Structure formats: C-alpha cells, structure tokens
Amino acid sequence: MVSVKEITGAEGLSRDQLLDLYYKMLLARTVGQRERMLNRMGKGPFAVTGEGHEALQVGTAYPLKPGHDWIVPYYRDIGVALTIGQTPLDLLLAHLSREGDISSGGRNMPSHFSDPRLHIVSGSAPVATHFPHAAGIALASKLRGLDELSVCYTGDGGTSTGDCHEAMNFAGVHKLPVIFVIENNQYAISVHVRKQFAVEDISIRAEGYGFPGVTVDGNDVLAVYAAMKEAVDRARRGDGATLIEGKTYRLVPHTSDDDDRRYRSREEVEEWTGKDPLVRYRNWLKENDVADEAKLDSLHEHAAREVDEATEQAEKAPTPKPESALDHVLIEERLAG
Amino acid sequence: MAEKNMVEAIHDAMFEEMKRDDRIIVMGEDVGEGGVFRATDGFVAEFGEERCMDTPLAESCIVGAAIGASLNGIIPIAEIQFADFSHPAFDQLVSEAARLHYRSNGTWSCPIVVRTPYGSGIHGGPYHSQSIEAFYAHVPGLKVICVASPYDAKGLLKSAIRDPNPVVFLEHKKAYRAFRQEIPDGDYTIPIGQAETKREGSDISLITYGMMTHHSLKAAETLEQEDGTSVEVIDLRTVSPWDKERVLGSVKKTGKALIVYEDNITGGFGAEVAATIAQDAFDYLDGPVTRVASPDVPISPYSGILEEYILPNPEKIAEAIRKLAAY
Numbered sequence: 001m002v003s004v005k006e007i008t009g010a011e012g013l014s015r016d017q018l019l020d021l022y023y024k025m026l027l028a029r030t031v032g033q034r035e036r037m038l039n040r041m042g043k044g045p046f047a048v049t050g051e052g053h054e055a056l057q058v059g060t061a062y063p064l065k066p067g068h069d070w071i072v073p074y075y076r077d078i079g080v081a082l083t084i085g086q087t088p089l090d091l092l093l094a095h096l097s098r099e100g101d102i103s104s105g106g107r108n109m110p111s112h113f114s115d116p117r118l119h120i121v122s123g124s125a126p127v128a129t130h131f132p133h134a135a136g137i138a139l140a141s142k143l144r145g146l147d148e149l150s151v152c153y154t155g156d157g158g159t160s161t162g163d164c165h166e167a168m169n170f171a172g173v174h175k176l177p178v179i180f181v182i183e184n185n186q187y188a189i190s191v192h193v194r195k196q197f198a199v200e201d202i203s204i205r206a207e208g209y210g211f212p213g214v215t216v217d218g219n220d221v222l223a224v225y226a227a228m229k230e231a232v233d234r235a236r237r238g239d240g241a242t243l244i245e246g247k248t249y250r251l252v253p254h255t256s257d258d259d260d261r262r263y264r265s266r267e268e269v270e271e272w273t274g275k276d277p278l279v280r281y282r283n284w285l286k287e288n289d290v291a292d293e294a295k296l297d298s299l300h301e302h303a304a305r306e307v308d309e310a311t312e313q314a315e316k317a318p319t320p321k322p323e324s325a326l327d328h329v330l331i332e333e334r335l336a337g
Numbered sequence: 338m339a340e341k342n343m344v345e346a347i348h349d350a351m352f353e354e355m356k357r358d359d360r361i362i363v364m365g366e367d368v369g370e371g372g373v374f375r376a377t378d379g380f381v382a383e384f385g386e387e388r389c390m391d392t393p394l395a396e397s398c399i400v401g402a403a404i405g406a407s408l409n410g411i412i413p414i415a416e417i418q419f420a421d422f423s424h425p426a427f428d429q430l431v432s433e434a435a436r437l438h439y440r441s442n443g444t445w446s447c448p449i450v451v452r453t454p455y456g457s458g459i460h461g462g463p464y465h466s467q468s469i470e471a472f473y474a475h476v477p478g479l480k481v482i483c484v485a486s487p488y489d490a491k492g493l494l495k496s497a498i499r500d501p502n503p504v505v506f507l508e509h510k511k512a513y514r515a516f517r518q519e520i521p522d523g524d525y526t527i528p529i530g531q532a533e534t535k536r537e538g539s540d541i542s543l544i545t546y547g548m549m550t551h552h553s554l555k556a557a558e559t560l561e562q563e564d565g566t567s568v569e570v571i572d573l574r575t576v577s578p579w580d581k582e583r584v585l586g587s588v589k590k591t592g593k594a595l596i597v598y599e600d601n602i603t604g605g606f607g608a609e610v611a612a613t614i615a616q617d618a619f620d621y622l623d624g625p626v627t628r629v630a631s632p633d634v635p636i637s638p639y640s641g642i643l644e645e646y647i648l649p650n651p652e653k654i655a656e657a658i659r660k661l662a663a664y
C-alpha cells in the first residue's frame with residue numbers, strides 16, 4: 001500500500017479519511033435514493049434529496065468539528081447532515097415522520113435537518129431565511145469568545161433573496177466566523193441560473209461584502225474539501241467570512257413533486273450523469289491506489305446494508321401521538337386540547 | 338420611588354437587566370448613539386459597543402441575527418426603530434422565531450425580545466403610526482405586549498427579557514413622554530398575560546390596551562360625572578396571551594362590553610376579544626358587544642385634522658358608552 005503522503009491531491013487526508021469521505025458520499029446517495037423510493041411506494045408523502053450534490057455537501061462538512069461548529073443547512077443537505085453525525089435512521093424517521101424524529105417530531109417536512117446536540121439548526125421552508133441566523137450564531141460565538149464557526153448552505157436561487165444579502169453584509173461588517181456555501185446546481189426548480197444572476201460566478205459577490213469568495217468544481221470532493229479547509233482556517237484565525245460557490249448539478253428532479261423533463265433536456269442530464277461525483281471520486285481512489293475494486297464494492301454493500309437496516313427500523317417506529325400536535329407552541333405551555 | 342416617563346422606564350428596565358445578566362445585548366439602528374427615542378442613552382458607555390450594537394439598516398437581518406444569536410447563548414433585545422419598519426422582518430418573526438420551538442419538537446428555543454415603538458397621534462403619517470399587534474397576536478409561538486405607561490412598561494419589559502419565548506414588545510410612542518409615573522426603585526416584574534383593571538365599575542366593562550387606555554379612562558371619568566354611569570376599564574397590557582378570565586369575569590358582572598382599540602376595526606385585536614365575549618359570556622350580555630376603533634383607512638394621515646378624525650378619542654368613546662348604557 002502506498003503511503004498517503006505520496007498521493008498528490010489528497011489534501012493531507014489519510015487513507016482512512018479518503019475512504020470515509022467516499023463512504024459518507026455513498027451513504028448520502030443511498031439515503032436519497034431510498035427516500036425517493038419510499039415516496040414512490042406511497043410510504044412518505046414527500047421527498048427532497050441531493051443526488052449529485054454529494055461531493056459538495058460531504059466535502060464542505062468534512063473539515064468541521066461536529067457538535068462544536070454550527071450547521072445551518074438547507075433542504076438538500078442530506079450529505080451534510082450525515083457527515084456531521086445524523087444517522088440514516090434519523091433521516092428516515094423524519095422522512096416517514098415518526099415519533100422519534102429528532103429533527104422535528106413529525107412537524108417539519110423531511111430534509112429539514114435539526115439536532116441541537118450536533119449544532120444542526122432547525123430550518124424553515126422560506127428560502128434563505130436561515131442566512132441571518134448563521135450570522136447571528138457566529139456573532140454570538142464572537143461575543144462569547146468561542147472558537148466556533150457557522151456554516152450556512154443554500155442553492156443558486158437562494159442567493160437572490162434579501163436575507164442572503166443582509167446576512168453576508170452583516171458578516172462582513174462584523175468579520176464573523178461564518179462560511180456561506182452556495183450549491184449552484186444551475187436551477188432553482190425550473191429557473192435557469194442565467195435568469196437568477198447576471199454574473200458567471202456568484203462568488204465574486206463576496207468582494208462587495210469585504211471577504212473572500214471562491215468558486216470550485218462542486219463535483220470534485222477533494223477540491224471542495226481544500227477550499228473549505230482554507231475557509232475554516234480563515235474563520236478560526238479570526239479573519240472572518242468566506243463565500244464558497246460549488247458548481248454542480250442535481251441528478252434528480254427538484255422534489256418528488258417535480259417533473260424535470262419539462263425544463264431540462266435528457267441530453268443535459270445525461271451529460272452531467274457522466275460527471276457523477278461518486279464515479280469520479282471512485283476512479284480517483286482506484287487510480288491513486290487508495291483502494292481496489294473489491295474494497296470499494298464492499299463499501300457500497302455496507303452503505304446499502306446500513307440504509308436497509310435503518311429503513312426497516314424506521315418503518316417499525318411508532319407514529320406521533322395525535323395530541324402531540326398541541327405541544328411546544330411556547331416553552332412550558334401546552335394548549336388545552 | 339422616582340417619577341419616570343415611559344422611555345426612562347424602558348431605558349431602566351434594559352439597563353438593569355443588562356447589569357444583571359451579561360448575556361443580554363441590544364441591537365438595532367442607531368442604538369449606539371442612544372436610539373432615536375433615547376431608550377439606550379448611555380448604554381455604549383456602560384456596556385460597550387458589543388453589547389449595544391449598531392446594525393446595518395436591514396430589519397430582517399436585525400431580527401434574523403438576533404434569532405441566531407439567541408440559539409447560541411445570547412439574549413438579544415432587537416430594536417426596530419418604528420413598528421412600521423418591522424414588516425421586512427415579518428418573515429423572520431412569523432416563519433422563524435414563532436415556529437422554531439414548535440417545528441423542532443421543543444428542542445430549540447428562541448429567547449429574543451423585539452422592541453418597537455408603535456401607534457399614532459404624533460403626526461407620524463401612514464409610516465410612523467401603525468398598530469401591528471394584530472398581525473403578531475394571530476401567530477402562535479409569539480408573545481405580544483402593548484404598553485403605554487411607565488410602570489407597566491418597566492415591569493413587562495423585564496418579564497419579556499426573562500421569558501424563554503420570542504416576545505414582540507410594542508411601546509406606544511405617544512406615551513413615551515406624555516406623562517410621568519411613580520416607579521418603585523427596586524426590581525419588579527409584571528406577569529405576561531395579566532390584564533389590569535385600571536378603574537372599577539359596575540355598569541359597563543370597557544376592554545382596551547395601549548394609548549386607548551388613557552382615552553378610555555378619561556371617557557369613563559366624564560360618564561361617571563355627567564351621567565352617573567359606572568365604567569370598569571380593563572387594560573389588557575398583553576394581547577398574546579391575553580387575560581380572558583379577567584375580561585369574562587368583568588363582563589359577567591356588568592353585562593355589557595365595549596372594546597376600544599386604535600387599530601383599524603376590521604380584524605383588529607379587539608375583534609378577537611369581541612368574539613370571545615360573544616361566545617363565552619352570551620348568557621350574561623345585556624347589550625351588543627360593541628367596538629370603537631379606527632375606520633379602515635391607512636393609519637394615520639399626517640394632517641392633525643385628518644388624524645383626529647380617524648382615531649378614537651375620549652369623546653368618541655364617551656358617545657359609545659352612552660349608547661351602550663342605554664340598553
């Protein structure tokens with residue numbers, strides 16, 4: 001076995017870490033596929049998943065300290081949630097809205113990840129309203145002198161909102177330890193990115209806020225990791241925010257309610273399927289002798305088994321008690337039934 | 338005891354709370370210089386710019402960043418310069434602050450206070466006069482307080498700051514410097530959700546809040562002297578949650594209910610009070626549940642003549658009391 005030091009482009013990651021990255025990506029892919037399948041089987045009314053975004057999600061989450069740094073994700077971030085420490089079971093319990101769903105107890109739609117122990121902050125559906133939260137969390141870290149940083153995610157569409165601008169401006173003014181990650185998959189549902197903003201790389205906006213911005217190939221997990229690592233180091237040094245744009249493509253419809261054939265040519269989808277970040281990274285691992293075919297296959301099997309077991313367990317889990325719908329409107333108060 | 342006006346009372350409440358608990362910060366536009374109404378006068382000197390923070394001119398971000406900070410161990414008091422400019426932050430209040438605890442199945446909470454001056458009668462025109470309590474009283478997950486006197490403002494603001502839920506704290510701007518009141522020197526709080534009977538009476542229950550409490554008390558005085566009608570005046574002080582028990586108890590005693598509010602009559606908070614009385618005190622009623630409020634025009638036109646025409650005042654309230662008393 002080659003020592004990792006000799007692998008160019010490994011970004012200082014050990015062999016185990018390189019394989020762990022791959023496993024997290026596989027797990028994200030498998031959970032996404034499973035949720036969409038359960039939806040088609042009529043078991044979960046809605047699915048929103050991130051197939052195609054795995055390199056960007058896992059690569060940006062990987063350099064973070066789980067349970068220490070703050071994650072303010074958006075609905076596509078299955079790979080982020082899993083990398084930080086949510087389990088396939090957590091996500092499937094949410095998908096099937098079972099009682100034990102840590103993210104919301106069956107209140108939020110699936111893929112609205114939340115877990116206070118992991119510092120994954122509950123989000124809503126209005127796009128990018130969570131941006132000021134990430135800035136506020138980072139402000140608190142700074143005021144309290146804590147060595148934490150916050151990472152906030154959204155899509156290309158989300159960048160057009162006022163909250164996105166307001167939060168980045170705020171982060172620039174206060175030099176906050178926050179990283180804004182834009183998962184530019186070139187569409188906001190059916191609206192092409194050319195109708196979303198008039199620049200090629202949205203990362204250039206960072207200059208207007210007074211912090212660095214960088215655009216990376218969002219399907220190259222090691223390039224993403226490297227860009228994120230630099231941003232993390234900057235934030236930890238107290239040198240403020242970074243905007244990271246990853247260019248990618250979702251390989252599936254927007255949600256289970258969307259028919260993307262209306263607005264994306266099959267040729268285009270085909271072309272991007274050829275750039276699948278998992279295939280690409282798998283090839284890299286083989287070419288650099290990090291793992292052989294058999295080892296990589298065993299990881300696939302392992303991920304499939306993990307998700308199968310989680311599915312089985314989630315399907316057996318009890319549904320929420322109807323009257324729990326009245327709980328937690330306000331702290332320490334319960335509405336009369 | 339010392340005599341204070343309402344801005345001073347609000348200033349003191351925040352000042353004392355920030356002395357007590359260094360997790361508390363104030364953030365908003367111009368607060369560093371003391372704020373346009375001077376509620377944070379001297380705060381930077383005492384607490385530094387980090388705890389009395391000027392923000393960019395972006396209301397959604399003021400509330401949104403306050404929400405974020407509250408998730409990470411800070412207790413923010415966000416000041417929105419005028420209630421009329423809170424609308425850009427509506428989404429943050431309704432979609433975020435109000436729903437965070439519920440949507441996370443009780444695992445996240447959001448202890449913020451959003452303070453803002455509201456209300457008309459100061460020639461503020463249509464953008465420095467609005468009443469916004471009905472918007473937020475409609476939203477489960479928020480507490481909404483309306484104050485218009487120094488004593489209540491201080492006690493309720495302290496409660497709001499100590500409350501683990503998001504609180505919208507509305508300060509009637511006409512009441513900021515309109516009168517002074519004796520305030521106890523030490524620490525005191527007033528429970529959120531508790532109305533106060535500001536005047537006992539036996540013929541009519543008048544339910545109100547905010548600046549209208551003062552107008553209603555004047556009207557009640559007039560009626561007592563001129564007609565011998567005894568009006569009980571209840572100041573809700575908190576509109577969400579509101580003190581149904583006290584209101585229903587009073588109406589069951591007098592058999593008549595007059596509800597007075599400054600906001601537009603349609604869908605104003607008084608409509609909720611009226612509906613509750615109609616449903617829960619029906620057997621006791623001896624006259625129509627009546628409302629005095631502003632007509633449905635944008636509140637309020639700038640000209641003093643137009644503004645006076647729109648707003649409820651002691652004379653209009655007195656007239657309504659007379660009509661109701663005749664039943």
Ligand SMILES: Cc1ncc(C[n+]2csc(CCOP(=O)(O)OP(=O)(O)O)c2C)c(N)n1
Pocket residue numbers: 076125126127154155156157158159183185187188189254
């Ligand atoms: C404020 C708001 N407007 C509209 C929607 C409906 N909506 C949900 S996702 C979406 C597109 C978002 O696209 P993008 O930010 O690029 O993220 P992607 O789904 O492509 O990952 C829209 C319009 C919403 N959730 N919130």
Ligand SMILES: [Mg+2]
Pocket residue numbers: 155156157183184185186187188189
């Ligand atoms: Mg997109």
